[in-house]
Amino acid sequence: GAMRHLPYFCRGEVVKGFGRGSKELGIPTANFSEQVVESFPSDISTGIYYGWACVGNGDVHKMVLSIGWNPFYKNIKKSVETHIIHTFKEDFYGEILSIVITGYIRPEKNFDSLDELISAIQEDIEEAKRQLDLPEHLKLKEDNFFHLPEGKTVNNH
Numbered sequence: 001g002a003m004r005h006l007p008y009f010c011r012g013e014v015v016k017g018f019g020r021g022s023k024e025l026g027i028p029t030a031n032f033s034e035q036v037v038e039s040f041p042s043d044i045s046t047g048i049y050y051g052w053a054c055v056g057n058g059d060v061h062k063m064v065l066s067i068g069w070n071p072f073y074k075n076i077k078k079s080v081e082t083h084i085i086h087t088f089k090e091d092f093y094g095e096i097l098s099i100v101i102t103g104y105i106r107p108e109k110n111f112d113s114l115d116e117l118i119s120a121i122q123e124d125i126e127e128a129k130r131q132l133d134l135p136e137h138l139k140l141k142e143d144n145f146f147h148l149p150e151g152k153t154v155n156n157h
């Protein structure tokens with residue numbers, strides 16, 4: 001359920017999440033709309049993945065992604081949230097986020113404390129950075145998918 005669908009390409013608008021306070025933890029997650037989440041293969045495993053991400057026609061950055069159960073919908077629907085490993089000057093709600101998921105790290109877990117949660121995510125980020133430098137993952141950074149079609153780019157003269 002985790003690897004079979006990879007690499008997985010996906011593009012959609014960044015919507016407001018349900019305020020789990022990811023940003024307060026220093027790990028903001030850009031949420032996809034319910035419609036985009038519904039378009040994912042229904043048998044894709046929940047858990048933590050990594051890959052590449054790009055906001056609008058911006059640069060392509062490393063990312064970690066969680067596919068989890070959405071508490072807002074009483075855990076019957078999935079949520080897909082991308083933490084881009086880059087410091088942005090501003091929020092980008094409403095922008096188009098393009099991602100390719102290239103690998104799987106681990107299943108979802110419950111943590112006893114916030115400290116344990118944060119250190120697990122920091123380990124996920126380090127693992128993602130290492131894996132994404134390997135040729136088989138690095139090559140997807142240059143994929144044509146990240147070059148938006150003519151006429152859809154911002155400031156396209």
Ligand code: ADP
Nearest residue numbers: 016017018019022023028029030084091092093
């Ligand atoms: P929400 O519950 O609305 O998803 P978060 O605390 O998860 O709130 O913050 C997510 C928002 O933070 C994103 O939608 C995006 O606009 C912004 N953001 C800023 N930097 C990043 C980043 N590096 N990765 C993901 N989102 C970021």
Ligand code: MG
Nearest residue numbers: 017029030031
């Ligand atoms: Mg979020």
